[in-house]
Amino acid sequence: MNKKYKITYFVYGTILVLLFVIPIITQEAYVFHILCLIGINIVFACSLNIILNIGELNLAHAAFMGIGAYTSTILVMRLSLPFWFSMPVAMLVSAIISLAIGFLTLRFKGAYFLLFTFLFAELVRILLSNFWIGLFGGIPGLTNIPRPSITIPGLFQTEFTSNVDFYYLILVLVIITIFVMRRMDVSRLGLLFRAISQSESLVESAGISATRFKILGCAIGCCFAGLAGSLYAHFVGIITPHDFSVHAVLAPIAYVVVGGMGSIYGPVLGTSFLMVLSHFYLRQLGLYELLIYGIIIVLIIRFMPEGLISIPRVISPWLTKLSRKE
Amino acid sequence: MEITLLLQGGLNGIMLGLNYALIALGLSLIFGIMGIVNFAHGEMYMLGGYVAYFLIGGLGLDFFSSIIAAVFIIGMLGMLFEKIIFRPLMTRPKEALTSLIAAVGLAWVLQMLAVIGFGDLDRKVPSTFKGIIDMGGVVITKERLVTIIIGIALVLLLNIFLLRTRMGMAIRAVAQDKEAAALQGVKVSRVSAISFGIGCALAGSAGALMSPIFSVSPFLGGEVILKAFLVVILGGMGSIPGAMLGGLVLGFIESFGSLFFTVPTVSAITFSLIILILIIRPQGLLGHE
Numbered sequence: 209m210n211k212k213y214k215i216t217y218f219v220y221g222t223i224l225v226l227l228f229v230i231p232i233i234t235q236e237a238y239v240f241h242i243l244c245l246i247g248i249n250i251v252f253a254c255s256l257n258i259i260l261n262i263g264e265l266n267l268a269h270a271a272f273m274g275i276g277a278y279t280s281t282i283l284v285m286r287l288s289l290p291f292w293f294s295m296p297v298a299m300l301v302s303a304i305i306s307l308a309i310g311f312l313t314l315r316f317k318g319a320y321f322l323l324f325t326f327l328f329a330e331l332v333r334i335l336l337s338n339f340w341i342g343l344f345g346g347i348p349g350l351t352n353i354p355r356p357s358i359t360i361p362g363l364f365q366t367e368f369t370s371n372v373d374f375y376y377l378i379l380v381l382v383i384i385t386i387f388v389m390r391r392m393d394v395s396r397l398g399l400l401f402r403a404i405s406q407s408e409s410l411v412e413s414a415g416i417s418a419t420r421f422k423i424l425g426c427a428i429g430c431c432f433a434g435l436a437g438s439l440y441a442h443f444v445g446i447i448t449p450h451d452f453s454v455h456a457v458l459a460p461i462a463y464v465v466v467g468g469m470g471s472i473y474g475p476v477l478g479t480s481f482l483m484v485l486s487h488f489y490l491r492q493l494g495l496y497e498l499l500i501y502g503i504i505i506v507l508i509i510r511f512m513p514e515g516l517i518s519i520p521r522v523i524s525p526w527l528t529k530l531s532r533k534e
Numbered sequence: 535m536e537i538t539l540l541l542q543g544g545l546n547g548i549m550l551g552l553n554y555a556l557i558a559l560g561l562s563l564i565f566g567i568m569g570i571v572n573f574a575h576g577e578m579y580m581l582g583g584y585v586a587y588f589l590i591g592g593l594g595l596d597f598f599s600s601i602i603a604a605v606f607i608i609g610m611l612g613m614l615f616e617k618i619i620f621r622p623l624m625t626r627p628k629e630a631l632t633s634l635i636a637a638v639g640l641a642w643v644l645q646m647l648a649v650i651g652f653g654d655l656d657r658k659v660p661s662t663f664k665g666i667i668d669m670g671g672v673v674i675t676k677e678r679l680v681t682i683i684i685g686i687a688l689v690l691l692l693n694i695f696l697l698r699t700r701m702g703m704a705i706r707a708v709a710q711d712k713e714a715a716a717l718q719g720v721k722v723s724r725v726s727a728i729s730f731g732i733g734c735a736l737a738g739s740a741g742a743l744m745s746p747i748f749s750v751s752p753f754l755g756g757e758v759i760l761k762a763f764l765v766v767i768l769g770g771m772g773s774i775p776g777a778m779l780g781g782l783v784l785g786f787i788e789s790f791g792s793l794f795f796t797v798p799t800v801s802a803i804t805f806s807l808i809i810l811i812l813i814i815r816p817q818g819l820l821g822h823e
Contacts, residue, residue: 313812319565326763330805331802454756454760465635502639505635505639506640
């Protein structure tokens with residue numbers, strides 16, 4: 209193993225250990241509330257990143273999170289199924305619906321996917337707010353969603369009622385998500401996605417159906433959006449149609465863009481950076497917080513298109529130059 | 535009774551439709567020339583409304599001058615954004631995606647600036663034309679009639695500009711084939727800047743035009759961009775006649791639909807209908823493949 213990899217693994221290892229021992233340092237519920245939200249948003253941002261990776265923007269991505277959240281909640285509350293069953297089902301339902309939408313729209317070039325997802329997001333919001341109110345709860349949404357529980361008889365039992373317990377659940381799921389994203393990125397599939405985003409026609413000329421893989425990428429992304437939705441519903445306990453409107457996808461776009469589109473750790477970095485900034489430092493700014501978010505998106509897209517994650521790469525030639533001079 | 539009700543609905547439909555068409559024309563023009571889905575388009579409409587609010591309510595200018603002022607101010611603003619934000623993105627890879635995200639950010643910034651600068655209250659613009667015209671039971675306020683006339687005039691002006699002037703021809707040439715147009719000596723960067731300016735100016739003029747009828751608020755943009763997207767999907771992205779037809783169709787659906795159904799039902803029907811159209815005819819009613 210060469211030196212570079214050793215350093216990388218050391219850094220990741222340290223971060224992981226730190227994340228696991230945070231509860232020793234503090235037990236404050238608010239801190240863990242925010243940490244859990246950051247974790248859920250990391251899953252969501254990573255899933256959005258997959259769609260951006262195939263060169264599309266899904267404005268209904270929050271709607272897929274909503275589909276996951278509502279599916280999971282309805283299964284748990286109306287049919288009394290356990291969370292551990294309803295969460296995978298929520299992921300599956302999001303993925304299946306996105307397969308249908310991908311099949312209908314990704315065949316066409318241009319802005320059709322974008323426009324269609326925009327419409328779909330609004331349609332989902334209208335349906336959830338105004339129809340089948342007995343099932344979806346209308347505009348006030350669904351409340352008192354229970355937290356999941358684990359019981360291993362005689363050995364271990366928790367109900368995840370405290371934010372610290374839920375934090376560990378989310379931490380494990382975030383690590384699994386990042387692991388899956390990483391494996392996918394270095395696999396043939398990840399290479400294909402990247403090739404498609406660079407030149408669809410080149411991929412097609414190699415005899416590979418770009419459309420089919422774009423549909424697959426879209427489904428994988430929406431599947432994880434469903435996971436984020438299910439976690440969000442059971443963590444926060446209240447879901448309303450408004451939480452999953454077109455506007456709900458704007459902040460996650462900022463997270464991904466600021467961190468770095470297309471890289472694995474970019475969305476993780478961007479989400480953590482912006483959410484920590486906004487929840488611990490910019491809270492009192494109110495409206496100015498959103499203004500700052502908007503300005504950050506425009507500036508990053510304009511001057512640093514690869515995001516914060518590219519900073520080490522940008523400054524490392526600089527540093528070597530400096531050290532050589534000395 | 536029934537007939538007058540239908541005619542009444544038709545008049546309202548035309549007014550709404552012209553409004554939607556003006557917004558969607560600009561969106562379509564910008565997409566056709568630069569391939570940018572200008573998410574900040576609704577905010578141009580909102581700012582146009584505020585131009586009218588400050589000029590009519592604040593400075594006491596008349597309605598027509600305030601519309602002309604909105605066209606110029608918002609047009610300039612559009613050209614500025616094109617120059618400092620969008621043009622540099624066009625030379626980079628993945629320009630469609632990055633320009634879209636930049637537009638999303640811009641929309642956000644403009645909306646928040648409007649909230650901070652103008653307050654989040656609904657502002658009412660005083661109406662210049664008072665009174666109604668009664669045409670055998672079909673009633674229209676003079677204000678709405680003037681709005682319809684100015685709307686038609688603006689659409690006609692745009693058409694004359696695109697079809698009869700040299701710049702209009704250059705714009706159509708770039709929309710068809712950028713490289714070929716450049717080879718013929720068309721300055722593509724100038725055409726882009728002007729089209730972006732005109733597109734934004736159209737939205738701004740619609741905002742000023744509608745400001746006495748609907749009140750002005752910083753959050754108008756989100757609603758408006760939704761309608762504009764619907765129209766553009768209906769008519770076909772990048773098609774000018776499509777945007778006009780789409781605008782009128784949506785105006786009529788909303789105006790007649792609200793006579794018979796509740797508002798959520800109308801929107802659910804509209805959305806399902808348009809999704810269906812998108813599935814059957816992805817290029818829109820009048821678009822080309």
